[in-house]
Amino acid sequence: MGRYGLKPSRQSAFPEKPLGSTRRDSARSWIVLVLIATALVLYISSEQVQRTILSLIFPSETQFTHTRKTILQMTTAHISLTLGATLLSAVVGIVVGIAVTRKAGKDFQQLVLRLNSFIQTFPPSAVIILAFPVLGFGWKPALLALFLYSLFPILGNTVVGFQSVSPAVIDSAKGMGMTWFQQLWIAEFPQALPMIFTGIRHSYILNLGTAAIAAVIGGEGLGTIIISGLTLRNSALVLSGTIVISLLAFLGEQLFHMVSSGR
Amino acid sequence: MTTGPVRPTLEESPSFLKAEHISVRYGETVALNDVTLHIPTNRVTVLIGPSGCGKSTTLRCINALVKTSSGHIDYGDASIQAMSETDLRRNMGYAIQSVGLMPHMTVEENVDLVPRLLGWKRSERTERVSRLLKLVRLDPQVYRNKYPHELSGGEAQRVGVARALGADPPVLLMDEPFGAVDPLTREQLQDEFIRIQRQLKKTVVFVTHDIDEAVRLADYLVIMKDGMIVQADTPEQILAAPANEFVERFLGPDRSLKRLSLFTADHCCLEQVVSGTGKPSEAQLPKGSNRCYWQVDADGKPIMGFTWIHNRIIERPITSSTHTVQPYSSMKECMSAILSLGMPATAVVDDDGRLYGEVRFETIQTISLS
Ligand SMILES: Nc1ncnc2c1ncn2[C@@H]1O[C@H](COP(=O)(O)OP(=O)(O)OP(=O)(O)O)[C@@H](O)[C@H]1O
Numbered sequence A: 001m002g003r004y005g006l007k008p009s010r011q012s013a014f015p016e017k018p019l020g021s022t023r024r025d026s027a028r029s030w031i032v033l034v035l036i037a038t039a040l041v042l043y044i045s046s047e048q049v050q051r052t053i054l055s056l057i058f059p060s061e062t063q064f065t066h067t068r069k070t071i072l073q074m075t076t077a078h079i080s081l082t083l084g085a086t087l088l089s090a091v092v093g094i095v096v097g098i099a100v101t102r103k104a105g106k107d108f109q110q111l112v113l114r115l116n117s118f119i120q121t122f123p124p125s126a127v128i129i130l131a132f133p134v135l136g137f138g139w140k141p142a143l144l145a146l147f148l149y150s151l152f153p154i155l156g157n158t159v160v161g162f163q164s165v166s167p168a169v170i171d172s173a174k175g176m177g178m179t180w181f182q183q184l185w186i187a188e189f190p191q192a193l194p195m196i197f198t199g200i201r202h203s204y205i206l207n208l209g210t211a212a213i214a215a216v217i218g219g220e221g222l223g224t225i226i227i228s229g230l231t232l233r234n235s236a237l238v239l240s241g242t243i244v245i246s247l248l249a250f251l252g253e254q255l256f257h258m259v260s261s262g263r
Numbered sequence B: 001m002t003t004g005p006v007r008p009t010l011e012e013s014p015s016f017l018k019a020e021h022i023s024v025r026y027g028e029t030v031a032l033n034d035v036t037l038h039i040p041t042n043r044v045t046v047l048i049g050p051s052g053c054g055k056s057t058t059l060r061c062i063n064a065l066v067k068t069s070s071g072h073i074d075y076g077d078a079s080i081q082a083m084s085e086t087d088l089r090r091n092m093g094y095a096i097q098s099v100g101l102m103p104h105m106t107v108e109e110n111v112d113l114v115p116r117l118l119g120w121k122r123s124e125r126t127e128r129v130s131r132l133l134k135l136v137r138l139d140p141q142v143y144r145n146k147y148p149h150e151l152s153g154g155e156a157q158r159v160g161v162a163r164a165l166g167a168d169p170p171v172l173l174m175d176e177p178f179g180a181v182d183p184l185t186r187e188q189l190q191d192e193f194i195r196i197q198r199q200l201k202k203t204v205v206f207v208t209h210d211i212d213e214a215v216r217l218a219d220y221l222v223i224m225k226d227g228m229i230v231q232a233d234t235p236e237q238i239l240a241a242p243a244n245e246f247v248e249r250f251l252g253p254d255r256s257l258k259r260l261s262l263f264t265a266d267h268c269c270l271e272q273v274v275s276g277t278g279k280p281s282e283a284q285l286p287k288g289s290n291r292c293y294w295q296v297d298a299d300g301k302p303i304m305g306f307t308w309i310h311n312r313i314i315e316r317p318i319t320s321s322t323h324t325v326q327p328y329s330s331m332k333e334c335m336s337a338i339l340s341l342g343m344p345a346t347a348v349v350d351d352d353g354r355l356y357g358e359v360r361f362e363t364i365q366t367i368s369l370s
């Protein structure tokens, strides 16, 4: 049964790949992935590399690293926060998304979709600043704020993904005697998957950025170096944090791209 | 000479699938209004009627996709309400009107779906998919690995039919299964359907808009209108005696001809023939303008027909295959051959083209009046 459910679809949201060039594209994707990963590892693991690059751009600057924390530490915290929040939102978003697209939960569907578009209008900084008085200070509140904020893209996309399954398909699935679970797993989920995937990707990128702002309420990510760069008027520090976040974004995009096109 | 119906009568097919006084309401709309229908076992029941008259709804009640507002449906000894929906549906292949193939699965995976759900062995299944695809006239080599969005409407429909046949269910529910197929392929599929049905003897409920298809396939024809059954009987009976003007209009102005298509030459009217290898003398040629003499060649193939018209001997050369018929040709085709040859009868030939008998115009007349 697993084979049915998890096979990536060639339909809908996943871009159609031109025939014949699959192999070359696949090789190219891997090369890009390895390049980004290498750049990231080189940069975060060696202060020498950071110093060399940053001094090229800001020759007059003298301080290139944060006084208390290494880039490696901050990156680890940043990744944990981002992935943790994304994973949580994915699990909760998909489960709730499935629930409200079932017969019993249909009543809540409109509510969920409306809440989704409402929350999308909040800028990330507002989310963090609003979270502070309510949730307090530290990485746990940061995680909670990120989770709540990134839940809705996944939830919304899950609902839309399941809504896009044609009634004829559901009908024929029922008509051939599929159980409730088989209908969900074999007939519907694979068709909703591209949309869900897009939601997860969106939410990952969103979290990557919001996690930086979360430094103000004690999320110990790359926002720490960016904020101290801003207070010290040291652009090199801001850039250093930004470089890593950008590389993480590229890496994520590339991974999502490769998984969704089945390479 | 037998002029009775060719097909077996329905009395031999007691029903194990019975809808008793079922009604279905969608809000204000009454889709079915007190319908009672006993589906003859191992026979083809065809539902026909104008759009929106409740044909699909009837099918969907049978496999419990639609709940009846009143009345009940019995499958065997039990009411279907009391059965597990999953078990019920696995006994019934359903080819739905809108096809509904899984877009993320290949043709093969789609056809394989039900056997797979039922846990059949892989080796058995692969072979079965090929057989089923051939049955609906799709080349397995070409279509196996295609996705539904790469198929034409008619091809997708045929895959839908193959999928419904997948696990060899005893009951088949088919909602306009050949609706989007071109007339030629449709006819081939009907032939194939009749051939398989003779072997497999499934209990089939078939919905169509095409009265010719209905007459051709039905053992039991159900004509519906506005959520009610107007007339349900054998096609012979309905064509001979439409219950009201609606049915008569529905059958069309050529219903007498349609009725003729239900009888085949061998079942009704193989007459003794008068033939010889030479031209007939006046004494050899049977008297009356309703009889013929057939001249045959050395192989026994008819080459010329003779008859009396206004006290003169008329001769007509037999030059084309439309001038003769075969034992399994329909009476409609016999009629056409008689007209195209311009004789009071047509020669019936066997598979090798040898003279086998004749069908006379007067016999056809008798049948159409009966
Ligand atoms: N899900 C539904 N909700 C509301 N009304 C419905 C629904 N399904 C069918 N109907 C109505 O019930 C009636 C019967 O529909 P049904 O689909 O059985 O017709 P049909 O005979 O199959 O027509 P067609 O030949 O066009 O397929 C129609 O008036 C239709 O509008």
Ligand SMILES: [Mg+2]
Residues within 6 Å of the ligand: B055, B056, B057, B097, B175
């Ligand atoms: Mg219909």
